[in-house]
Amino acid sequence: MAxxxxxxxxxxxxxxxxxxxxISMTVEPRSVTAxxxxxxxxxxxxxxTLNRMHEVTPGGRVEGKVMLDDENLYGAGIxxxxxxxxxxxxxxxxxxxxxxxxxxxxxxGLKLNGKYKKSxxxxxxxxxxxxxxxxxxxxxxxxxxxxGLSGGQQQRLCIARAIAVEPNVLLMDExxxxxxxxxxxxxxxxxxxxxERFTIVIVTxxxxxxxxVSDRTAxxxxxxxxxxxxxxxxxxxxxxxxNPSVQATEDYxxxxxx
Amino acid sequence: xxxxxxSDKRPGSSLRGATLPKWxxxxxxxxxxxxxxxxxxxxxxxxDIQWGLxxxxxxxxxxxxxxxxxxxxxxxxxxxxxxxxxxxxxxxxVPLASLIWETVRRGVKVLDGYFLTxxxxxxxxxxPGGGIYHAIIGTLEQVGLAALISVPIGxxxxxxxxxxxxxxxxxxxxxxVDVMTGIPSIVAGLxxxxxxxxxxGMGYSGFAGSMALTILMLPVVVRSTEEMLKxxxxxxxxxxxxxGVPKWRTILKVVLPTSIGGITTGVMLAIARIAGETAxxxxxxxVTPLINTNPFSDxxxxxxxxxxxxxxxxxxxxxxxxxxxxxxxxxIAFIMILNMAARGIARWKAPKTGR
Ligand SMILES: Nc1ncnc2c1ncn2[C@@H]1O[C@H](COP(=O)(O)OP(=O)(O)OP(=O)(O)O)[C@@H](O)[C@H]1O
Ligand SMILES: [Mg+2]
Numbered sequence: 001m002a003x004x005x006x007x008x009x010x011x012x013x014x015x016x017x018x019x020x021x022x023i024s025m026t027v028e029p030r031s032v033t034a035x036x037x038x039x040x041x042x043x044x045x046x047x048x049t050l051n052r053m054h055e056v057t058p059g060g061r062v063e064g065k066v067m068l069d070d071e072n073l074y075g076a077g078i079x080x081x082x083x084x085x086x087x088x089x090x091x092x093x094x095x096x097x098x099x100x101x102x103x104x105x106x107x108x109g110l111k112l113n114g115k116y117k118k119s120x121x122x123x124x125x126x127x128x129x130x131x132x133x134x135x136x137x138x139x140x141x142x143x144x145x146x147x148g149l150s151g152g153q154q155q156r157l158c159i160a161r162a163i164a165v166e167p168n169v170l171l172m173d174e175x176x177x178x179x180x181x182x183x184x185x186x187x188x189x190x191x192x193x194x195x196e197r198f199t200i201v202i203v204t205x206x207x208x209x210x211x212x213v214s215d216r217t218a219x220x221x222x223x224x225x226x227x228x229x230x231x232x233x234x235x236x237x238x239x240x241x242x243n244p245s246v247q248a249t250e251d252y253x254x255x256x257x258x
Numbered sequence: 259x260x261x262x263x264x265s266d267k268r269p270g271s272s273l274r275g276a277t278l279p280k281w282x283x284x285x286x287x288x289x290x291x292x293x294x295x296x297x298x299x300x301x302x303x304x305x306d307i308q309w310g311l312x313x314x315x316x317x318x319x320x321x322x323x324x325x326x327x328x329x330x331x332x333x334x335x336x337x338x339x340x341x342x343x344x345x346x347x348x349x350x351x352v353p354l355a356s357l358i359w360e361t362v363r364r365g366v367k368v369l370d371g372y373f374l375t376x377x378x379x380x381x382x383x384x385x386p387g388g389g390i391y392h393a394i395i396g397t398l399e400q401v402g403l404a405a406l407i408s409v410p411i412g413x414x415x416x417x418x419x420x421x422x423x424x425x426x427x428x429x430x431x432x433x434x435v436d437v438m439t440g441i442p443s444i445v446a447g448l449x450x451x452x453x454x455x456x457x458x459g460m461g462y463s464g465f466a467g468s469m470a471l472t473i474l475m476l477p478v479v480v481r482s483t484e485e486m487l488k489x490x491x492x493x494x495x496x497x498x499x500x501x502g503v504p505k506w507r508t509i510l511k512v513v514l515p516t517s518i519g520g521i522t523t524g525v526m527l528a529i530a531r532i533a534g535e536t537a538x539x540x541x542x543x544x545v546t547p548l549i550n551t552n553p554f555s556d557x558x559x560x561x562x563x564x565x566x567x568x569x570x571x572x573x574x575x576x577x578x579x580x581x582x583x584x585x586x587x588x589x590i591a592f593i594m595i596l597n598m599a600a601r602g603i604a605r606w607k608a609p610k611t612g613r
Contacts, residue, residue, distance in 0.1 A: 053500055058424065085502030095493040098609030099515045109501035112511050147609065158497070165501055 002029035002199045003069045003086070003168040005050060010064030011228075012042070012049050014057065019045045021228035023064075025218060027169075032191060032200045034210035034237065037220030038252070042229030043203045044092075046220070047171050050201065051087035052080040068168070085113070088167035092174040094154035096146035096161070102138050105146040105157055109165035124164055132160035133190050152183025159190065163198070170194060172202040176209065188213050207253060211241050219249045276328055283321065283341070290316035314345045358590070365587030368580045374588070377559075378547035386577035390585050392549040396558035397592075400464045400543065401533050403553055404471035409525055412479030419480070420487040421509055438477040446473040447538025455542065462544040464553030467560070470538035475528045482524025486517040519607030526600030530593040536562035561589045 005027040012020045020042035027033045035043045048054040049062050052073060066073040073083050096105045106125045110116050116124075125142070129135040134156040138149065146157055155175060162170060172191075176184040191200060191213045204210050210217050218234035233246050244250050294313030303309065321341045326334035373389040381388035415435070419428055450470045454460050490513050498508040514521075544557035545567060565585045572579035 051500065053496065056496060056499055081502055081504050083502075084500055089500040091493060091497065091500075093493060095491070095497045097494060097497070097512055097516075099512075108498070109503065112498065112501070112503040112507050145609075161497075161501065 002197065004029045004067075005169060005199065005201075006065075006067040007050075008065045008067075010046070010049060010062065010066065012045050012054055012063075013059070013061040014045075015059035018228040020049075020220075021230055023231045025231060025234050027199060027201060028216070029199045030195055030197075031215040032195050032202060032213050033216045033218060033234075034214035035201065035203045035218050035220060036205070036207065036210050036252070037229070037232075038222070039205075040225070040229070041220040041222045043220055044173050045229070047089075047173055047201060047203055050169070050171055051089055052083045053089060055080065085109075085165055086167055087169040087171060088162035088165060090155070090158050090162050090170065090172040090175050092177055094151055094158050094178070096149070096154050096157050098145065098147045100146055101143045102146045102149070102157065103142040106160045106164050108161055113165075128160040128164035131163055131190075131194070132156045133186055134160055150183075152179045152186065155179060155183065155187065156190070159187070163194065167198065169199040169201070172200065174203050174205065177205065184209070207241075211237060217241070219244070219246070219252065221248055221252070275330060275333070277333075278325060278328055282324075283337075283344075286320050286324070286341075287317055290314070290320055314348075317341055318345065361583060361587050361590055364580065364583035365585075367584065368577075369584040369587060373581075373584060377549045379549070381547070383571040384576055384578055388581065390559075390561065390564060390581070390588060392546070393559040393561045393564040393585065394588070395549060395551055396464060396543065396553075396560040397533060397562075397589075399551075399553040400467045400471060400539065400558065400560060401529060403465060403468035404475055404532060405525070405529055407468065408472045408475040408479055408528075412476050412525075413483050413521065415476075415480045416483035416487060417509060420484055421505070421513070435477045435480050438473065439481065441473060443470070443474055443535050444537040444541075446470045447541040449473070450538070451541050461555065462542060462557045463555050464543050464550075464558040467539045467543035467558075468553065470542055471532045471535060474535065474538075475532050478528040478531060479525055482528070483517075483521050486520035486524065487513060489520065490516045516609055519604040522607065523600040523604045526596050526603075530596045533593055533596075534562055534589060536566055539563050540566070561585055561592075565589070 007026070008024045010020070010023040011018060023046060035047065037043055045054060048057075050066060050073075052062075054060045054062055062074060064074070068083075068086065072078070073087075097108060100108060103125055104111065106128050107116075107121050110121065110124065126135065129138060134153060137153060138157075141148075146154065149157060155178070159172075159175070176187055179187065188209065191202065194200060195215075202210075202213065214237045216234060217237045217240040219232045219240065220229050221232045222229040232248055233240070233244065235244065239245075240249060241253060244253070290313040293316055294309040294311075297312055298304070298309040318338060318341050321337045322334050325337045329337075368386075374394070375391050376387075376389035377392035378388040379392075415431065419431060422428075423431065447470045450466055450473070454466050454469065455462070460466065494512055494516060495508055498512045499505065503511070539560050540563050543560060543563070545563050546557045546559055548559075550556055550558045565582050568578045568582035568585065572582060
C-alpha cells in the first residue's frame with residue numbers, strides 16, 4: 001500500500017520563474033513528514049510536484065526525478081491521471097463538490113473514474129467516512145449536500161474523499177489552517193491513524209502541529225523574495241525541534257529570523 | 259470608552275444629528291406631484307410628460323433643500339442620490355409597464371383559442387377572423403432549429419476557450435466571437451441570403467432563417483457560457499483532478515453540473531433575444547398565410563413578420579390591426595415564459611448549500 005517517495009534534483013518553475021531549486025529528499029512509507037518554512041518558500045509548490053498537480057497551473061514546469069518506489073513520476077509515458085490516483089491530495093480550503101451529496105462526494109473519485117456496484121460503493125463510502133472520523137456525524141444525512149456541513153466536517157469529508165480511492169500517498173496542504181482547535185485535533189488524530197496505511201506528507205505553519213503529528217520534518221527557506229526556495233534540512237522531528245544541524249532552522253523554529 | 263457612554267442620549271452628542279422623519283420622502287414626492295400638476299394647469303401645459311418632469315425636478319431639488327436645512331449637507335447629498343435613483347427607476351419602469359399595458363389592452367380583443375389554432379389561409383387582409391397558428395409553428399421551428407445548432411457549438415466553444423484555450427487560436431476565436439456579437443441582424447440575413455439563396459440557389463425556407471438566427475445567437479451563447487464557466491472555482495477542478503479524474507471527465511461531471519443553471523439561463527435569454535428578430539426572417543423565410551410545418555422548404559410564417567405585415571396592411575385600425583397586437587401579446591408572453599423558465603431552472607440547478 002504505502003510507498004516510498006524519493007526526490008532528487010527537483011526544480012519547479014512558474015513560466016520562467018524558478019520557484020523551488022534542487023530539492024532532494026526521501027519520504028519513508030507509513031510515516032508522517034511535515035513541511036515547514038516561511039510563506040512563499042515553495043512548500044505548496046513542492047507538494048504539488050509530488051502528484052503532478054503542479055503542471056495543472058498555467059506555465060507550471062518541473063525538472064528532476066520523483067521516484068514512487070521504483071517508478072519515476074516524471075518518466076516518459078507516465079500518465080499524470082494514474083499518478084494522481086496513487087498520490088491523493090487534501091487542500092488548504094475544504095472544497096467539496098457543491099452539486100453533490102455527502103455520499104456522492106465521498107464516492108466521487110470512484111464514480112467519476114468507472115463503474116462500481118452500488119453495494120460495493122456503500123461499503124467504501126462507509127469505510128472512508130469512518131476512516132475520516134466523520135461517519136457518526138453524517139450517517140443520517142448522506143443525501144444532503146456536502147457543502148451544508150461545517151468547515152471542519154467539510155475538511156474531513158475531503159479527506160474521506162481522498163482516501164476512498166485508496167491512494168498510496170496522501171498529501172495535505174495546511175489541512176487545518178481554516179479550522180477550530182477541536183476540528184484540528186480531530187484531524188491530527190486522524191493523521192495518526194492514517195499513517196498506518198498511507199505515506200503522509202503535510203504542510204503546516206503550526207510548529208506544535210508539526211511536532212505533534214510528524215515523524216520527520218523538512219525545513220524550507222528562501223534567501224530573498226524572488227529567489228527560489230530550497231530545502232534547508234530534513235531530519236527526525238525530535239531532532240529538528242531540539243537540536244537542528246542548521247542555524248536557520250533553529251532561528252525559524254524559535255521565532256528568531258531576519 | 260464604556261458602553262454606557264455610547265448609548266447615552268444626551269443632546270449635542272456628536273454621533274447623532276437632527277433627522278427627518280421616515281415619511282419625509284413620501285411627503286416630498288406627494289407635494290412635488292401636486293405642485294407639478296398645479297404648475298402645469300396654471301401654465302396651460304397638457305402633456306403628462308411635462309408635469310411628470312416638473313414633479314421629478316421639484317422632488318429632487320425639494321429633498322435637497324429641506325434636508326440641507328434640517329440635516330446638514332452630507333445627509334442632503336445622500337438624499338439627492340437616493341431620490342435620483344428613484345426618479346431613474348420610475349423613468350425606466352414607466353415605459354416598460356405602459357408597453358405591457360398597451361399590448362395587453364389591445365391584444366386581448368381577438369386573442370382566444372380560435373386565434374391560436376387557425377391560420378390566415380382563407381382570410382383576406384382586412385377581414386376579421388384568422389389567427390396565428392402558422393406563425394407560432396414557424397417561429398417555434400425556426401428558433402428551435404437555431405437553438406439546436408448554436409447551443410452545442412456555442413457551449414463547446416466556450417468550454418474550449420475557458421478550459422483548454424491558450425495561445426493564438428483561442429485569441430482568434432475570442433476575436434471572432436466579439437465581431438459576431440456586433441453583427442447587425444440585417445447583415446446576418448444578407449450574408450445567408452447571398453450565400454444560401456443566391457449562390458447555392460436554395461429557396462426560401464425556415465432553415466435559411468434559422469442559419470441567420472444562429473449567427474445572432476451563437477456569440478451570445480458563447481459569451482454567457484464562458485462567464486458561467488469562469489465562475490466555477492478552480493479549486494473544484496483541482497479537487498477532481500487530484501482524485502485522478504481525467505480532465506474531460508472533470509469538465510463533464512464537475513464543471514458543467516456546477517454551472518448548468520447559469521448556462522441554461524444564458525441560452526434561454528439568447529433564445530428570447532432571437533425570437534423577436536424580424537429582418538433576417540423576412541429576407542430568408544419570406545412569409546405565407548398558410549400552415550407550413552416543414553422548415554426545410556418553402557416560405558414559413560413567423561410571429562415578428564406576421565405582426566409587421568398585419569400592421570402594414572391595417573392602416574392603423576380594424577381587424578388586421580387587432581391581430582397585430584394580439585400576435586405581439588403572444589410573442590411577449592412567449593419570451594416572458596422563457597425568461598421565467600430560465601429563472602426557475604437557474605434556481606433549481608443552483609449549487610445547494612443545504613443549510
Ligand atoms: N500560480 C502561480 N504563478 C506564479 N507564481 C506562483 C504561483 N503560485 C505560487 N507562485 C510563487 O511560487 C513561490 C512559492 O509559492 P508557494 O505557494 O509554493 O509557497 P508556500 O511555501 O506554499 O507559501 P505559503 O506558506 O504562504 O502557502 C512564491 O514566490 C509564489 O509567489
Ligand atoms: Mg502554500
